[in-house]
Each structure stands twice: as C-alpha cells, then as structure tokens.
Amino acid sequence: MDWTSLRLSILLALVTSAILLPLGTLVARALARTRVRGRSFVEAALALPLVLPPTVLGYYLLVGMGAGSPVGALYESVLGRPLAFSFAGLVVASVLFNLPFAIIPMQRAFEAIPEEVLQAARVCGMSSWRSLARVELPLAWPGVVSGMVMTAAHTLGEFGVVLMVGGSIPGETKTVAIAIYDRVQALDMQGAGVLSAVLLGVSLLALAFTARLGRGSRVVG
Amino acid sequence: MTVLDVAIEQERPISLRASLTCGRGELLALVGPSGSGKSTVLKTIAGLLTGARGHVRVGGREWLNTARGVDLPAHERKVGFVFQSYALFPHMTALQNVMSSAQGNAAARRRLAAEWLGLMRMSGLEDRRPVQLSGGQQQRVALARALAREPEVLLLDEPFSAVDQMTRDRLYEELADLRKRLSIPTVFVTHSIPEAQMLADRMVVLHRGRTLQAGTPDEVFRRPVEPDVARLLGHKNVLEAMVVRSDREGILLDWKGLLLHGDGPAVPGPATFVIPASDIRIVVRADDPRANRFQGTVSAITRLGGMASIRVALPNGAWIVLTAPTHIVEGRGLTENAPIQVAFVVSSVHVMQARSEEPGPASP
Numbered sequence: 001m002d003w004t005s006l007r008l009s010i011l012l013a014l015v016t017s018a019i020l021l022p023l024g025t026l027v028a029r030a031l032a033r034t035r036v037r038g039r040s041f042v043e044a045a046l047a048l049p050l051v052l053p054p055t056v057l058g059y060y061l062l063v064g065m066g067a068g069s070p071v072g073a074l075y076e077s078v079l080g081r082p083l084a085f086s087f088a089g090l091v092v093a094s095v096l097f098n099l100p101f102a103i104i105p106m107q108r109a110f111e112a113i114p115e116e117v118l119q120a121a122r123v124c125g126m127s128s129w130r131s132l133a134r135v136e137l138p139l140a141w142p143g144v145v146s147g148m149v150m151t152a153a154h155t156l157g158e159f160g161v162v163l164m165v166g167g168s169i170p171g172e173t174k175t176v177a178i179a180i181y182d183r184v185q186a187l188d189m190q191g192a193g194v195l196s197a198v199l200l201g202v203s204l205l206a207l208a209f210t211a212r213l214g215r216g217s218r219v220v221g
Numbered sequence: 222m223t224v225l226d227v228a229i230e231q232e233r234p235i236s237l238r239a240s241l242t243c244g245r246g247e248l249l250a251l252v253g254p255s256g257s258g259k260s261t262v263l264k265t266i267a268g269l270l271t272g273a274r275g276h277v278r279v280g281g282r283e284w285l286n287t288a289r290g291v292d293l294p295a296h297e298r299k300v301g302f303v304f305q306s307y308a309l310f311p312h313m314t315a316l317q318n319v320m321s322s323a324q325g326n327a328a329a330r331r332r333l334a335a336e337w338l339g340l341m342r343m344s345g346l347e348d349r350r351p352v353q354l355s356g357g358q359q360q361r362v363a364l365a366r367a368l369a370r371e372p373e374v375l376l377l378d379e380p381f382s383a384v385d386q387m388t389r390d391r392l393y394e395e396l397a398d399l400r401k402r403l404s405i406p407t408v409f410v411t412h413s414i415p416e417a418q419m420l421a422d423r424m425v426v427l428h429r430g431r432t433l434q435a436g437t438p439d440e441v442f443r444r445p446v447e448p449d450v451a452r453l454l455g456h457k458n459v460l461e462a463m464v465v466r467s468d469r470e471g472i473l474l475d476w477k478g479l480l481l482h483g484d485g486p487a488v489p490g491p492a493t494f495v496i497p498a499s500d501i502r503i504v505v506r507a508d509d510p511r512a513n514r515f516q517g518t519v520s521a522i523t524r525l526g527g528m529a530s531i532r533v534a535l536p537n538g539a540w541i542v543l544t545a546p547t548h549i550v551e552g553r554g555l556t557e558n559a560p561i562q563v564a565f566v567v568s569s570v571h572v573m574q575a576r577s578e579e580p581g582p583a584s585p
Contacts, residue, residue: 124322
C-alpha cells in the first residue's frame with residue numbers, strides 16, 4: 001500500500017476543497033442571482049473542464065505556470081522555486097479543474113431559493129452578508145456540501161491534468177491515480193488493485209452521500 | 222398629513238409612471254388589473270427593485286431621490302412588506318421568522334416577536350415551521366414579521382389572493398381591526414374593486430404602469446376621470462355620446478338620438494359617459510315625472526343571490542345593464558322580451574371627455 005501517495009492525494013483534496021468552499025459559494029451565488037449578459041459565457045468557461053481532454057487543460061496549465069510565463073516567473077522570483085511540478089502548482093491546477101464540480105451543484109441550490117424569500121430577507125433588514133448567513137446558506141447547504149464532496153472525490157481521482165502539471169514526484173506530486181498508473185507500468189497488479197479499490201470505494205461513497213443529501217432536504221418554498 | 226410620497230417612472234423592465242401619497246394611519250388600495258405594475262410600484266417603494274427615477278419620501282426622509290443621488294438599499298428602508306407568496310423563511314419556526322426582522326438583543330427580539338404573534342392570534346403555534354401552517358396562518362406570521370420591524374410604512378402585495386374565501390373574510394376583519402392600532406401609512410395591492418371599496422380609505426387606480434386616478438373608492442367609482450378607469454372599476458355602462466350643451470344646470474347629451482341629462486366637466490363635443498348599474502331605476506308609473514326616462518325591452522336577466530342583473534335594449538340601438546333586487550324583478554313579472562321603462566338618475570350620469578394628452582409625471 002502506497003501511503004505516501006494516498007496521503008498526498010487526501011491533502012490535495014482537502015486544500016482544494018478549503019479553497020473552493022468560499023470561492024465556489026460566492027461565485028455560485030453571484031451566478032444564481034445575476035441576469036447580466038455575460039453570464040452564459042462565464043458559465044461556459046467554468047464548465048470547460050468537464051469537456052476538455054485533461055491533457056489539453058494540463059498543457060495550458062503547464063505553459064501558464066512554467067518559468068517562461070509571467071505567473072510562473074513571478075512565483076519563482078518571489079518564492080525561489082518553480083510552480084510547475086510542485087505541490088503548489090498541483091493545487092492551482094486542482095482548483096481550476098474542479099470549478100464546475102464545486103460550482104454547479106452550489107449554483108443549482110442557490111437558484112432553488114425563491115426570489116421573494118431573498119427579497120424578504122432584505123426587507124427584514126438583513127444586509128447581503130447577513131442574508132447569506134441567515135437565510136441563503138441554511139437553505140442551500142445541501143448543494144454546497146455536495147459540491148465539496150464532488151470536488152474532494154474528483155481530486156482524489158484526477159489523473160491527466162496532474163500528470164501533465166505535476167509529473168510523478170513522490171511526496172510532492174505523485175497522487176494515488178498516478179501511483180496506480182506506475183504500479184501497472186511496473187506490472188505490480190496487486191498494488192494497483194488495492195489502490196484502485198480504495199478510490200472506487202471513496203467515489204461510490206461520495207456519490208451515494210450527495211444523492212442522499214439531494215433527496216433528504218429539498219428547499220421548501 | 223402625508224407621510225408616504227411617491228413619484229416614480231421608468232421604461233424597463235416595465236414602463237411605469239406612477240405617483241401616490243398616503244397619510245398617517247391611512248389605508249390606501251393600489252388597484253389595477255394583472256400586469257398593470259402594482260407589485261413593481263410596491264417593490265420599488267421598498268427598494269427591492271431598482272432602476273426607477275423619481276422620489277420616495279417617508280416622513281421627512283428620502284429613501285429615493287434620483288435627482289440628488291439618494292437611493293437607500295432595501296435593508297436600510299424601514300418598511301414592513303407582506304409578499305404575495307408570504308415568503309416565510311422555510312427553515313425557521315414562526316417565532317424565528319418574526320424575530321428575524323426585529324431589532325435589539327435576542328431577548329428583546331423574542332419578546333417582541335411573541336407579542337406580535339399573540340396579537341395575530343398565533344399563540345401556541347410559535348414553534349411550527351411554515352410548512353406546518355395553513356395559508357391564513359402563514360399570512361399572519363408574514364404580517365407579524367412585517368410589523369416586528371417597527372416599519373414606517375406597511376406594504377401588502379395582494380394579501381388576500383392566495384387564501385380561500387372563508388379565510389379571506391376573516392382576514393378582512395383582522396385587517397380592519399389591525400389598522401386601528403397602526404399609525405403608519407399602509408398600502409395594499411389588489412385587483413379586486415370590492416376589496417378596495419370595502420377596506421380602503423382611498424384608492425389609486427393603476428393601468429399599464431400609469432396611475433390614472435386617486436380618491437375615495439366612492440369618488441373614483443362615481444366620478445372616474447376617464448373611460449379606462451370606469452372599465453377597470455367594472456362599470457357595465459360605459460357609453461359614447463355627444464355633449465350638446467354644458468352649463469350651470471348640467472349637461473345635455475345626444476346619445477344616439479336620445480336626449481340625456483348628466484353631470485360632470487365637459488364641453489360640447491364627443492364624450493363618454495358612465496352610469497352605475499345600480500343607478501338606473503325601473504319605472505312603474507307612466508306619469509313618473511323623472512327625467513332621463515326611456516322605454517326599452519328586456520333582453521336578458523341574470524340572477525346572482527338576491528340581486529338580478531338586467532340587460533335592456535333601448536330604441537337608439539344601445540344596450541344598458543341595471544341591477545335590481547330579485548324580488549322586484551319577480552314582483553313586476555319581468556321576463557325576457559318584456560317591455561320595461563327605465564330612468565337614469567341625473568346626478569349619476571357622469572360625463573367624461575377624452576383627454577388629448579397623456580397625464581404627465583407628478584412633480585419631482
């Protein structure tokens with residue numbers, strides 16, 4: 001059992017979720033509420049990771065984070081080490097390719113809150129932040145949690161983007177999915193089988209959990 | 222004394238040119254058909270919809286004055302708002318819903334909320350969630366929540382539309398009771414004329430986003446300023462005629478060949494007149510001295526409870542509708558195709574002249 005890669009994957013999932021919880025919530029809420037013209041375009045851009053081949057996304061991320069890019073150069077000049085092929089680079093990639101998995105369920109949940117309930121919060125004297133805390137999050141939380149679970153489960157299993165951006169450095173960028181690939185390449189089918197079973201179990205549990213959330217507490221208008 | 226003073230206009234998303242005022246303790250009905258912009262006006266006053274130009278003044282304060290760049294956000298306007306859907310917070314109990322709009326520390330808010338729920342006869346149901354309450358009960362919670370905010374203006378959006386008739390009758394009485402306690406202006410939106418006539422001190426008629434007329438329900442009903450208002454108020458007899466003479470003694474109309482005496486501000490020329498169905502009398506004696514007497518034929522009779530609605534064809538080719546108690550219709554033996562003599566009460570024949578201009582926006 002490759003504990004190092006499993007630990008790394010779990011850490012990556014946690015950090016990604018921790019970043020996407022506030023970021024995704026705010027973006028999802030804004031998308032659910034605004035009716036501006038650019039909304040469809042923003043939604044399409046956020047959903048790109050769902051349809052793009054991971055290698056394509058990985059390619060652009062690698063180019064964007066490399067020492068030749070402004071972002072990569074800035075990072076390296078400040079922190080003294082490259083962004084690509086590092087855990088930090090992996091986090092950046094992971095946050096980006098998880099945007100749709102986090103935001104779509106959250107956005108649906110915010111959209112399900114009736115317009116007049118949101119207006120009621122305002123006329124009850126609640127500011128936008130207070131309305132979020134007192135009314136919107138309590139009503140949308142199943143969607144928020146399901147977005148987080150999907151993000152975590154998806155991060156554990158992502159392969160293509162991670163390989164492109166991170167390579168396979170043990171303890172730094174070698175996640176479970178990559179470890180499985182390495183095991184198979186080394187003809188260690190038993191090692192690959194154990195790790196695969198772990199991922200299969202986690203994914204199944206995550207999906208069952210979110211399905212249950214969706215059924216258990218629908219927003220009542 | 223005017224406390225609420227509103228004059229707003231906008232082009233999008235719906236065209237609006239509305240003005241209204243409402244005094245302390247006054248109950249004002251905003252009346253109009255579906256889609257006339259009633260809710261939009263109410264939500265603009267509350268700050269829930271933005272984009273209108275003009276002003277909203279409450280007491281001495283300006284909530285909105287686009288000329289001076291004043292536009293308070295909704296949560297800073299002290300308004301009590303009851304939504305058509307009630308819009309209670311589904312995850313909170315009745316008590317928590319009411320507490321959510323009250324001010325002060327938790328104990329004070331709890332006390333105030335319990336007090337309002339008590340006044341709304343909701344004691345004992347404080348811990349229920351909205352789904353466990355009936356429509357009428359939800360509405361009382363919504364009203365308690367609106368009042369717990371200690372608002373300077375109370376706005377009710379179609380408050381009686383979503384409940385059954387029995388609940389509605391009870392709510393009418395409760396609103397009538399409640400208003401004795403309130404010293405703030407209250408505006409309620411309705412498309413029901415009888416509702417406005419029964420409850421409101423004054424009404425404002427809204428049509429296609431324009432406020433056409435304001436006044437007491439009786440005034441507006443008897444003296445509509447234009448045919449649109451008359452039709453909106455459910456007048457059955459809105460008719461075209463020519464003003465022949467207009468002087469101190471009144472107005473003389475040439476109504477397709479029949480001469481008719483009437484009342485109202487009009488100069489010679491084409492005009493529209495209106496007469497309430499209840500102010501056309503059935504004449505029995507042939508030597509009745511009243512003016513405006515015409516011989517006609519009953520073309521249809523519709524009975525509704527104790528009242529009958531009679532459609533009469535007149536010799537000039539026009540039809541009119543009058544209402545009379547059913548026992549009179551039966552006592553006189555009135556049936557279809559029977560001859561009937563009718564008299565229009567002169568002071569109730571209200572003559573309007575088509576206005577050449579759109580009413581302008583109210584002064585800023």
